[in-house]
Amino acid sequence: MTDPFSVIFAAIPSLANAGVAIAKASKETDRNSQLIDFQKAIIGINSMVASVQAANQSLQAEKRELEQQIATMENWNTEKQRYQARAPFPSAMVYAVKKSEANGEPAHYLCAQCYQGKSKSFLIDATLSPDKGAQGRSTLFLACNVCGTKLDSGYSRGTIERKYAEEL
Secondary structure, eight states, X not given: OOOHHHHHHHHHHHHHHHHHHHHHOOSHHHHHHHHHHHHHHHHHHHHHHHHHHHHHHHHHHHHHHHHHHXXXXXXXXXXXXXXXXXXXXXXXXXXXXXXXXXXXXXOOEEEHHHHHTTOOOBEEEEEEXXXXXXXXXXXXXXEETTTOOEEEOSOSSSOOOOOOGGGO
């Protein structure tokens, strides 16, 4: 692809030559013809300048988007250091906040699946009742409202006590 700036700069001498030709034209018909060619050249250059400006705006938007993506990644890298993978009960993997990184926040758990997807999703208590007519008990789960993950606590009622990563 030809560099648009080279094309624009290459067109300037021919534009100057057309201006000289207009000034030298002795007949009005020649001058009008030269003037039309001159205007066509200006329109062509304006079109190229507009194209360069559009490309520049597109590149600036792409740059802003990439800068935002970098900032988001840097923020996530900082945030994820606050958590550690832990199993609060058998067969349940969560990311628990480290007490040293809690910054005054209470102990809490993040969904491991969402965490791996670079998203911070808090796990909440949820109760699953047995089907009608089933012989069984209600089950207390940790649930993710984002991805739908459910982690069986092994408890049938109450609330699940959250602990800091160092306490698990």
